Amino acid sequence: MELRDYLRILRAHWLGVLLITILTIGAASAYTFTRVPVYAADASGFVAIGGSENPALGSLNDQLAKSRATSYVDIAKSRATAQEVNRLLNLDQDPAGLVGRIDVVQPPDTVLLKITARAGSPKDAQELANAWVAALAEQVQSIEDPQNKNANKVPHIVPVESAALPTRPVSPRPERNLALALVLGLMLGFGYAMVRNVLDRRLRTADLVEQRFPVSVVGMVPVSDLLEHKKGERAKLALQGRTEASDDAASGEAFRKLRTNLAFMDVDNPPRVIVVTSPRPGDGKSTVSANLAAAVAAGGQSVVLIDADLRRPSVADSLGLVEGVGLTDVLTGRVDAIDALQEVSGREHMRVMAAGRIPPNPSELLGSNAMRSLVAELGEKYLVILDAPPLLPVTDAALLTANADGALVVISAGRTVDAELNTALNHLTAVRGRALGVIMNKVPRRGAGAYGGYYGYYSDDYTSRRSLTQRSGWRSLFRRSSTPRAERAKLEALAKDREADGDGPGDS
Numbered sequence: 001m002e003l004r005d006y007l008r009i010l011r012a013h014w015l016g017v018l019l020i021t022i023l024t025i026g027a028a029s030a031y032t033f034t035r036v037p038v039y040a041a042d043a044s045g046f047v048a049i050g051g052s053e054n055p056a057l058g059s060l061n062d063q064l065a066k067s068r069a070t071s072y073v074d075i076a077k078s079r080a081t082a083q084e085v086n087r088l089l090n091l092d093q094d095p096a097g098l099v100g101r102i103d104v105v106q107p108p109d110t111v112l113l114k115i116t117a118r119a120g121s122p123k124d125a126q127e128l129a130n131a132w133v134a135a136l137a138e139q140v141q142s143i144e145d146p147q148n149k150n151a152n153k154v155p156h157i158v159p160v161e162s163a164a165l166p167t168r169p170v171s172p173r174p175e176r177n178l179a180l181a182l183v184l185g186l187m188l189g190f191g192y193a194m195v196r197n198v199l200d201r202r203l204r205t206a207d208l209v210e211q212r213f214p215v216s217v218v219g220m221v222p223v224s225d226l227l228e229h230k231k232g233e234r235a236k237l238a239l240q241g242r243t244e245a246s247d248d249a250a251s252g253e254a255f256r257k258l259r260t261n262l263a264f265m266d267v268d269n270p271p272r273v274i275v276v277t278s279p280r281p282g283d284g285k286s287t288v289s290a291n292l293a294a295a296v297a298a299g300g301q302s303v304v305l306i307d308a309d310l311r312r313p314s315v316a317d318s319l320g321l322v323e324g325v326g327l328t329d330v331l332t333g334r335v336d337a338i339d340a341l342q343e344v345s346g347r348e349h350m351r352v353m354a355a356g357r358i359p360p361n362p363s364e365l366l367g368s369n370a371m372r373s374l375v376a377e378l379g380e381k382y383l384v385i386l387d388a389p390p391l392l393p394v395t396d397a398a399l400l401t402a403n404a405d406g407a408l409v410v411i412s413a414g415r416t417v418d419a420e421l422n423t424a425l426n427h428l429t430a431v432r433g434r435a436l437g438v439i440m441n442k443v444p445r446r447g448a449g450a451y452g453g454y455y456g457y458y459s460d461d462y463t464s465r466r467s468l469t470q471r472s473g474w475r476s477l478f479r480r481s482s483t484p485r486a487e488r489a490k491l492e493a494l495a496k497d498r499e500a501d502g503d504g505p506g507d508s
Helices: 003-012 014-034 055-076 079-089 095-099 122-144 174-199 206-212 246-263 285-298 327-331 362-366 369-379 396-402 418-430 453-478 485-499
Strands: 039-048 102-105 112-119 156-161 217-222 273-277 303-307 341-344 347-353 383-387 406-412 435-443
Touching: 003 014, 003 174, 014 174, 039 055, 039 122, 055 079, 055 102, 055 112, 055 122, 079 095, 079 122, 112 122, 122 156, 206 217, 206 418, 206 435, 217 246, 217 285, 246 285, 246 435, 273 285, 273 369, 273 396, 285 303, 285 347, 285 383, 285 406, 285 435, 303 369, 327 369, 362 369, 362 396, 369 383, 396 406, 396 418, 406 418, 418 435
Parallel strands: 217 435, 273 383, 273 406, 303 347, 303 383, 406 435
Antiparallel strands: 039 112, 039 156, 102 112, 341 347
């Protein structure tokens, strides 16, 4: 995996990473600020032996003091020393507990003993360290010179540095604990993101689809309020008319790009009969079918959109057309195909064939010779787009694909899992159908796999031209524009060209 793959994973699961990091820091904060503060004080003792003017004897005494200092470390941590500290400080504590609050260290090649005492207050820590050095001196004297007759000739402890009053606790340490919690939280969050990436089978990006399946992503449709509509409401087409809303611009550009990709899919033998389906309901295949047909019609090519979902038809209703007469009437011979085609208001080259009455045997009708003849007949004059049922619940779409030039499979970005798309493509392969490509619908505008390329390219170009044209128009109402007339006319022409439902930048 490359760095960008890790960044993509983190972007996809950033919320979980952030939550884990915050929880880790919160737990560390709760632990840190609920602990009783501990203060530490250091005191030192010097292992001394009576001096001598003889250099050789002095060196010998120094070596003896160093060897004795090593032994005195164990004496300093003995219960007897702790009992002596209890006596000196008038305490009544368990000797083992007192020893646990003491650290004794002999720096290498020295005759010093450094004693560190810990307590709940600065004063207690200071007193305990000083008392421990004094208690150790008493214990050494009782061992080396119990009769106190050779004080200058035997090793003994001389306190050399009293403990200073500590100014800050050694535990807990908020800065260290919170820094470690931050690092640990980020590590746990990264691990969570990696595990989620391995276990998460949802298809979020076009690269992921093309890596796992032998199909191309031929279109990406961004999330847009324009394309959302409730059941029974009339749907809006992305290419129904330009407004200043960026959603309109991005959605329209997405379908222009899809139209261009279809045209270049097979230059010598472009598809004439296309099935639009999806793995499951709710992926937006009917919305994509209608808008793709509108985009093709906007380019000047005659197109027929057939509602082949004979179980839950929605195309005619969403476009404000008559639902009662349609495909089922044509297949049963009640109505001629030409008479069943309905015009769409404002769409000169677009015709729609409604589903008609819902039959009891949709699969048999869609797989019949009459259906095969119908699409062949219409395909000679029009580009035929069949809005088919989802592939996983029923076999209708697979039957239609067997008699078409191929199918476009619409999936929901971030919601469709790889197993669903894999099963859907296998259904097409089982009938020797051809998958023309995958259309990723409802692509988020932010985050991993966000719809940014087409949207940014179109939006900046269109907005700058339109806003400049509007500004020049407003100026002309109040004062003479400083923009040359020829340049202003050129800008207005460019804006009108963008407002028309002709080729967009995605087709260049």
